[in-house]
Amino acid sequence: MLKKYKIWIDEAGRWPWLWPVVACSMTFNPDNLPDKIFLDTINDSKKLTEKKRDEIFHKLIELSTWVNPQVFFGVWVVDNFLIDEINIKKANKEAMRRSLLELLRKINKEEIWSVLVDWNDNYIFEELEKKPIYVIGWDAKILEIWRASIIAKVFRDNLINTYSLIYPDLNLKNHKWYGKKKHSDYLVDKTKVTGIHRLSYKPIKKIIEKKEKLLLHVCCGPDATIPLVDFKQKYDITCFWYDPNIHPKEEYDKRLEAFRQVCEIENIPFIEWEYDTKTFFDAVKWVEKTPEKWEKCNKCYDFRMEKTAKLAKDLEIENFTTTLTISPHKDINKIFIIWQNLSNKYKLKFLDFDFKKNNWFLRSIDYCKLNNIYRQNYCGCVYSDNYPLKK
Ligand code: SF4
Numbered sequence: 001m002l003k004k005y006k007i008w009i010d011e012a013g014r015w016p017w018l019w020p021v022v023a024c025s026m027t028f029n030p031d032n033l034p035d036k037i038f039l040d041t042i043n044d045s046k047k048l049t050e051k052k053r054d055e056i057f058h059k060l061i062e063l064s065t066w067v068n069p070q071v072f073f074g075v076w077v078v079d080n081f082l083i084d085e086i087n088i089k090k091a092n093k094e095a096m097r098r099s100l101l102e103l104l105r106k107i108n109k110e111e112i113w114s115v116l117v118d119w120n121d122n123y124i125f126e127e128l129e130k131k132p133i134y135v136i137g138w139d140a141k142i143l144e145i146w147r148a149s150i151i152a153k154v155f156r157d158n159l160i161n162t163y164s165l166i167y168p169d170l171n172l173k174n175h176k177w178y179g180k181k182k183h184s185d186y187l188v189d190k191t192k193v194t195g196i197h198r199l200s201y202k203p204i205k206k207i208i209e210k211k212e213k214l215l216l217h218v219c220c221g222p223d224a225t226i227p228l229v230d231f232k233q234k235y236d237i238t239c240f241w242y243d244p245n246i247h248p249k250e251e252y253d254k255r256l257e258a259f260r261q262v263c264e265i266e267n268i269p270f271i272e273w274e275y276d277t278k279t280f281f282d283a284v285k286w287v288e289k290t291p292e293k294w295e296k297c298n299k300c301y302d303f304r305m306e307k308t309a310k311l312a313k314d315l316e317i318e319n320f321t322t323t324l325t326i327s328p329h330k331d332i333n334k335i336f337i338i339w340q341n342l343s344n345k346y347k348l349k350f351l352d353f354d355f356k357k358n359n360w361f362l363r364s365i366d367y368c369k370l371n372n373i374y375r376q377n378y379c380g381c382v383y384s385d386n387y388p389l390k391k
Pocket residue numbers: 245246284292293296297300301379380381382383384385
């Protein structure tokens with residue numbers, strides 16, 4: 001059988017820190033070649049502007065759709081998730097191999113004369129009888145590969161245009177993210193990493209895996225459950241028990257035991273502070289008769305929060321927050337105001353996270369049932385609305 005097809009394979013998007021890699025396998029139809037002027041234009045591709053490249057791309061697509069096509073090609077995209085799973089070299093090979101398979105649906109494999117591939121990976125494609133020829137550099141051969149490259153590149157650029165609408169902050173039109181210093185400078189924390197970043201790449205991996213320290217004030221075991229389950233994935237947590245508002249001592253001990261139980265289940269280290277009831281009574285003096293969620297409760301949040309912030313500062317823990325926000329019986333806005341002030345005073349980051357969100361309170365009830373964790377039925381102090389010994 002006459003060997004007549006020369007195939008060129010190239011990729012786009014191999015080196016950046018984000019988005020997929022796109023590969024194209026392409027050949028001309030030797031029995032119906034495009035006209036010479038068009039071929040010369042492509043061969044002069046080193047001088048092509050982006051506009052001209054777009055024109056050629058569209059022309060190549062058009063020529064491939066004719067009844068007797070002048071161009072055959074296959075394109076394949078391997079996304080950043082597979083790149084992270086198998087590494088970029090293998091992902092690049094997979095993109096090239098799948099683009100080749102697409103092309104082989106259109107031409108007879110027995111009629112392939114040669115296959116040229118850009119770069120020196122020396123992949124072996126089982127679908128081919130013999131190994132491709134690998135070429136590097138701008139020589140005559142690479143100019144042929146450039147024809148495949150045009151399709152891969154413009155295809156990739158079109159994807160970037162879409163991504164730039166979804167991720168305007170990445171400035172993709174101007175930055176191709178080839179791992180320059182400005183890109184690592186941009187990735188200051190996890191919030192900057194997007195769904196198209198290649199998470200297995202070292203600078204990004206480092207950011208993802210870096211866990212900031214968090215001192216989490218815990219008001220009771222049940223309220224710590226779901227926040228710990230979720231936050232321990234993101235933070236290096238130390239729990240802090242400081243709740244001398246709880247009365248009487250027997251109740252305090254029960255709640256402390258529940259707290260220890262939860263920390264043990266979630267494998268979180270904790271610090272217990274002393275049961276200095278005097279500090280609580282001093283804090284709420286003159287306002288103890290105010291209703292729940294009012295002045296006495298503000299004072300009660302305040303002194304416990306201050307102790308937490310001070311300890312975080314002493315231990316050089318950069319973030320602090322409290323589980324108090326999970327309870328529907330607490331005034332979250334007042335808690336946030338107190339913590340914001342402390343955050344400014346101690347120069348710490350306060351995580352103003354509302355733990356009530358996403359049904360965490362209801363999930364914490366299930367967690368306690370499942371793990372047999374004691375749940376209290378009044379807020380804590382002797383002035384609580386439902387304090388059992390009030391009568
Ligand atoms: S009711 Fe609860 S929040 Fe208010 S002062 Fe008593 S223990 Fe503290």
